[in-house]
Amino acid sequence: MTATAQPTPATMRASVMTGVGELRIEDRPVPAPGEHQVLVEVAAVGVCGSDVHYYRHGRIGDFVVDAPMILGHEMSGRIAAVGPGVDPQRVGQRVAVEPQHPCRRCPQCKAGRYNLCPHMEFYATPPVDGAFCRYVLIDDDMAHPVPDSISDDAAALLEPLSVAIATMRKANVRPGSSILIAGAGPIGVICAQAARAFGAARIVVTDLVPSRRDMALRFGATDVLDPTAVDVSAIEPVDAFVDATGVPAAVVSGIKAVGPAGHVVLVGMGADEYALPVSHIANFEITVTGVFRYTDTWPAAIHLVASGAVDLDGMVTGRYDLEHVGEALDSDSDPASLKSIVMPS
Structure with a gap:
C-alpha cells in the first residue's frame, strides 16, 4: 500500500526533449511508487554536460536518443509518497537522489560494482526519463x-561531487x-574541491579561459x-x-606530467x-583508468558538504524554471557560468 503525506496530482509538467535542440512542455502522468520505491517531488536539478550533449547531438557514444525523453539526473527533493516495503515515516523527508537502478x-x-551493471x-x-x-x-x-x-541546490550537486569522489x-x-586537473569546468572545479578535501597539498588546474582559471583558484x-x-x-x-x-x-600532456607509479x-x-x-606509461608504471559514474559515494559527499570541506552552493551561477530549460542547457556558452540549476516545481 502506498503511503503519502497528501494526495499527489494525477499529472505533472515536464520539459521533454523531442529532437536535437528541441524541447517542449508536456503533461505527464505522475508515477506511483512500487515495492521498495519512493516518489520524490523534485526541488532542484543540476544541468550536466551529458544533458547538454544529448540536447545538442542526440547521442553519447552508443546511447542514442531515438524517442522523446526527459533530461536531468542531478537532483534533490522531498519524498511525497512511498511504496510497499518502505517506512511510511520517510514521507516528507528531504533527500538527494542517486539516479540509478541496478539489477x-x-x-x-x-x-560491489553496481555502476557497471549491464x-x-x-x-x-536513453530510454530512461530524467x-x-x-x-x-x-x-x-x-x-x-x-x-x-x-x-536543495547543494543536495542536487551531490551527484557531480560523487563523480569527483569516485575520481579521487x-x-x-x-x-x-x-x-593535475585538466579543465576548469564544473567537473574540474568539483574535482579540485574534492582533491583538497582528500588532503592534496598541490592542486594544479589547467584551462584556456582566464576566468575559469580564476574560478579554479x-x-x-x-x-x-x-x-x-x-x-x-x-x-x-x-x-x-x-x-x-x-x-x-x-x-597526452597530462599523462606525461605524472611521475613514477602515478595514477591517471x-x-x-x-x-x-x-x-x-x-612508453611513458610503461616505463613509469602509471595506472590509467576511467570513471563511469560511482558506487557508494553519497555518504561521503553528504559529509564533505555538511562539514564545509566542499562548497557546492557557491558554484551555482544560474537558476531556471521548466519553461527555460533550453537556456539552462545553453548556459555553458558563457565562461562566467559554472553550474546551472533547474527548479521544476
Missing part, C-alpha cells in the same frame, strides 16, 4: 536523507598528494596554468592526473579513440 543480481552488482537504468540515459519534471521514482535506498544544513579514490589522492586549486602558454608535460611531476576535458592533447583518471567526454604515450 542487484549480476556479477558486477554482486562484486542492466542499469540510469536517469536521462528529472526535468515535478516527480520522479527511485529505489528507496537511492534516496539519501540530507540534513537541513544542506540546501581511483587517483589514490591522499594527504600530501599532488594532482577560488575553489581549491593551488596553481593554475594556461596550456597554450606552458608546456604542461614539463611541469614538476605530479602523483595523479585527472582529465576533465576529453581533449586528446590535454590527456579519464573523466571528460571526448574522442572515442586517440594515441597515448605508451
